[in-house]
Amino acid sequence: ALSVSGNRLLALNRGSQSVSIIDTGSLSELGRVRLSSEANDVFMGxxxxxxxxxxxxxxxxxxxxxxxxxxxxxTVLSDVPLKGVTSSDDKTLYLTTGFSAELLVVDSASLSVKEKIFVGNGARSIVVHGISGLLYIGKQNGEIAVVDPKALMAIDTYLLPGPVQALVIDNGENALFAMLPQSRRLLKLDLVSKRQLGVLELEAESHAVVVMGER
Structure with missing residues (x-):
């Protein structure tokens, strides 16, 4: 996970049950947080x-x-959390879950679950639009659910030809990038029209994508 300023990078250390906080300028480790067990996602707002x-x-x-x-x-949750993002004001966390069709809405201060939003089974990735606050959830069946957290419901969907492993939004171009590992493709979609703007054929199965800015 990369901080908004680009000054800090958080890295999960597989096998050591810890998270490293890294200064991106010097590429040196500032510190490390020990965990009780292996982590599978780290995120920040x-x-x-x-x-x-x-x-x-x-x-x-x-x-x-x-x-x-x-x-x-x-806190220990009643559902199994998989991936998470924060709201633009850092007051709320949104967590996808395994073995459940619901998205958890969590208070960031107390870590208590405030609401649950039905999004369907198979959520694999999640990203929040920093301007509109809408959530985009990529699923195993190739669907991307667009969720309005204020209305506590999905308001739109994209249908793609394969499981959606990762999502990222380019605010400058108002575009959504979707990683489809099974077909080895990265799709670029218009956020308004949902029209496909481009496709990149990949040589190997990929699992993550980021947008690099001027920072």
Whole structure:
């Protein structure tokens, strides 16, 4: 996970049950947070002092203090969390779940579940539009559900030819990039018309995509 300023990078250390906080300028490790078990996702919002870690094996969600390099608080959820994003004001977390058709709406301060939104089974990826606040959820069946968190419901869908492993939004071009690992393709879609703007054929199965800006 990369901070909004681009100054900090958070990296999960597979096998050591920890998260490294890295200074992107010097590429040096500023500190490390030890976890109780292996984590499978780390994410952060605009507040660069805080990050969140998902440990699916134990259904645990933790908030990290990135200045003190420690776990601030943790909670065990009744559902199995998989991926997460923060709202634009950092007050709310949205978590996809395994074995459930619902998206969890979580208070970022208390880590308590406030609401659940039905999105259907098979959610594999999630991204939030920084301007509109809409959530885009990529699914195993090739569907991208567009969710309005204020209305607590899905308001639109995209249908793609394969499981959607990763999503990222380019705000400058108002475009959505979707990674389809089975067909080894990266699609670029217009956020308004849903029209395909481009496709990149990949040489190998891929699992992540990022948009690089001037920073």
């Amino acid at each position: 605009r507040n660069e002092d805080r990050a969140y870690v998902i440990q699916s094996a134990s259904s645990t969600l933790s908030a990290l203090d990135l200045n003190a390099f420690r776990i601030r608080n943790s």
